Amino acid sequence: MIEFVNVSKKYNHEVTALENINLKIEKGEFVFLVGPSGSGKTTFLKLMIKEEEATSGKILIDSKDITKIKKKEIPFLRRKFGFVFQDFRLLYDRTVAENIIFALRVVEASEREIKNQLQTSLEMVGLKGKENFYPNQLSGGEQQRVALARAIATKPPIIIADEPTGNLDPVTAEGIFKTLEEINSRGTTVIVVTHAKDVVDKMNKRVIALKEGKIIKDDMQGGY
Amino acid sequence: MGTKMYLVKEGYDNLRKHSSKTFSTMLIICATMTILGVFIILFQNVNVNVATMRQEQGLQAFIEDSATDDEIDYMRDEINNIPGVKEITYLDKESAFEDAKEQFKDQEYFLEGLDKLQIFPASFVVKFSDIEKSESVREAVEKIDGIYKVKYNSTTIDAVSSISKVVNIFLLVVGAVMLVISVFIISNTIKLAVYSNKREILIMRYIGATNRFIKTPFILEGAIMGVLSAAISFMLISIGYVVAYSKLPQVGSSLGVFGFVPYTSLWYIILIAYIVLGLFIGVFGSSVSIRKYLKV
Numbered sequence: 001m002i003e004f005v006n007v008s009k010k011y012n013h014e015v016t017a018l019e020n021i022n023l024k025i026e027k028g029e030f031v032f033l034v035g036p037s038g039s040g041k042t043t044f045l046k047l048m049i050k051e052e053e054a055t056s057g058k059i060l061i062d063s064k065d066i067t068k069i070k071k072k073e074i075p076f077l078r079r080k081f082g083f084v085f086q087d088f089r090l091l092y093d094r095t096v097a098e099n100i101i102f103a104l105r106v107v108e109a110s111e112r113e114i115k116n117q118l119q120t121s122l123e124m125v126g127l128k129g130k131e132n133f134y135p136n137q138l139s140g141g142e143q144q145r146v147a148l149a150r151a152i153a154t155k156p157p158i159i160i161a162d163e164p165t166g167n168l169d170p171v172t173a174e175g176i177f178k179t180l181e182e183i184n185s186r187g188t189t190v191i192v193v194t195h196a197k198d199v200v201d202k203m204n205k206r207v208i209a210l211k212e213g214k215i216i217k218d219d220m221q222g223g224y
Numbered sequence: 225m226g227t228k229m230y231l232v233k234e235g236y237d238n239l240r241k242h243s244s245k246t247f248s249t250m251l252i253i254c255a256t257m258t259i260l261g262v263f264i265i266l267f268q269n270v271n272v273n274v275a276t277m278r279q280e281q282g283l284q285a286f287i288e289d290s291a292t293d294d295e296i297d298y299m300r301d302e303i304n305n306i307p308g309v310k311e312i313t314y315l316d317k318e319s320a321f322e323d324a325k326e327q328f329k330d331q332e333y334f335l336e337g338l339d340k341l342q343i344f345p346a347s348f349v350v351k352f353s354d355i356e357k358s359e360s361v362r363e364a365v366e367k368i369d370g371i372y373k374v375k376y377n378s379t380t381i382d383a384v385s386s387i388s389k390v391v392n393i394f395l396l397v398v399g400a401v402m403l404v405i406s407v408f409i410i411s412n413t414i415k416l417a418v419y420s421n422k423r424e425i426l427i428m429r430y431i432g433a434t435n436r437f438i439k440t441p442f443i444l445e446g447a448i449m450g451v452l453s454a455a456i457s458f459m460l461i462s463i464g465y466v467v468a469y470s471k472l473p474q475v476g477s478s479l480g481v482f483g484f485v486p487y488t489s490l491w492y493i494i495l496i497a498y499i500v501l502g503l504f505i506g507v508f509g510s511s512v513s514i515r516k517y518l519k520v
């Protein structure tokens with residue numbers, strides 16, 4: 001469902017962030033994206049949601065070349081992705097429930113969907129009973145779960161997480177990865193950028209390694 | 225609650241979140257609108273007075289001395305055919321002289337020894353059926369052969385007419401200045417609202433919000449401020465005028481003297497002007513900021 005064909009990305013005509021990337025990610029896959037700092041992992045994610053434009057090459061999402069779509073279609077492209085960031089990006093003046101409802105409003109969900117999806121996603125990440133807490137009243141791991149719940153609430157077919165456990169201790173991190181695995185087991189494609197070597201080694205998933213903008217390794221059941 | 229209602233609520237929440245900013249913005253817009261309202265009232269009063277005077281007194285078309293009786297009859301028919309003419313009276317040199325005598329009742333020595341037939345030309349006094357057409361009647365009469373001069377039948381009218389022109393220009397200038405100030409104030413307030421919602425907007429973009437979804441609350445915020453200011457200004461100016469009116473001379477009470485128009489024939493003009501302006505400055509002002517700071 002995701003295919004990169006000869007994709008390169010240069011920033012400001014000079015910094016080469018990605019060079020001649022070719023890869024395919026199928027529906028329902030769980031993929032780790034690893035590599036040293038500055039190797040182009042975040043850039044790779046940004047290209048998929050058209051936050052950055054590819055300098056050359058084709059990017060197919062559901063067989064559609066998104067490098068050619070109109071600006072107006074970008075919101076609908078993004079609705080195919082649920083995004084999770086290292087810094088959670090929650091709204092701190094809204095409760096857990098309100099943060100999740102916020103996402104459902106954005107995609108113009110119906111009242112019924114809002115009610116159902118709020119409960120389903122809270123259950124999925126194990127935050128039932130915390131819906132009226134404010135993010136500041138939660139631990140870092142719980143906050144990231146709120147972000148996860150928000151990402152899955154709109155039922156996107158793909159979840160993208162950019163170093164979701166970068167700010168969390170290893171034990172908490174493991175919990176987040178478990179939840180991601182569970183989300184994946186229900187059919188959602190999951191792409192995770194991480195530096196958590198232990199977890200990658202343990203989970204036995206597909207690992208794509210980048211270095212200086214190039215793919216140096218792509219193992220279906222790899223380690224870091 | 226559907227998406228539409230949600231966006232309205234967001235716009236309203238934005239207003240409340242920055243209530244002191246909203247308040248000061250509306251205060252300034254109310255002030256500019258009220259000033260504009262005073263000018264609209266002035267404008268309407270001058271125009272209605274001019275119109276009333278014209279209606280009452282009509283215009284006077286002076287006939288060239290050389291015109292024969294036949295030609296005068298012909299002119300009369302021509303004038304009668306002009307749309308907007310109600311009645312036409314012929315005023316010969318004799319009666320023109322009598323009129324003048326009447327006018328200078330206490331100073332008849334003015335007229336002593338004058339050759340009355342030389343000084344007072346014959347004329348038609350033309351009254352309007354429809355005051356809106358007074359200008360077109362005037363133009364049509366001027367074009368008729370044998371008429372050498374047309375004027376409104378009173379020097380007061382000419383004086384008030386020129387005041388009316390000045391007031392018209394003033395209204396335009398005041399309106400334009402008010403518009404610029406209000407648009408600037410609203411766009412500045414919306415700019416701050418956009419900044420204070422930066423985080424929300426960023427997250428919304430990632431989730432896949434359409435531009436319309438992001439923009440609408442801010443445009444509504446501007447529109448609500450504009451319309452609310454319009455409503456408050458309307459109340460202020462209405463109370464002000466009704467109170468002032470009870471102490472002022474009224475139109476029709478004594479012709480020739482400037483009289484004031486009752487509010488019943490004024491309020492809807494002000495209301496419509498306010499609502500249109502309030503909406504315009506609200507929507508335009510916020511759109512300016514959105515385009516600039518939201519880049520949508």
Ligand SMILES: Nc1ncnc2c1ncn2[C@@H]1O[C@H](COP(=O)(O)OP(=O)(O)OP(=O)(O)O)[C@@H](O)[C@H]1O
Pocket residue numbers: 011012015016017035036037038039040041042043044
């Ligand atoms: N907006 C930008 N403008 C210019 N250069 C950029 C921009 N974003 C990233 N780069 C450069 O592109 C390269 C790849 O950056 P990217 O953020 O994709 O790396 P990363 O693998 O995510 O690194 P990290 O693990 O530190 O997050 C780096 O050299 C970076 O400096």
Ligand SMILES: [Mg+2]
Pocket residue numbers: 041042043162
């Ligand atoms: Mg990165």
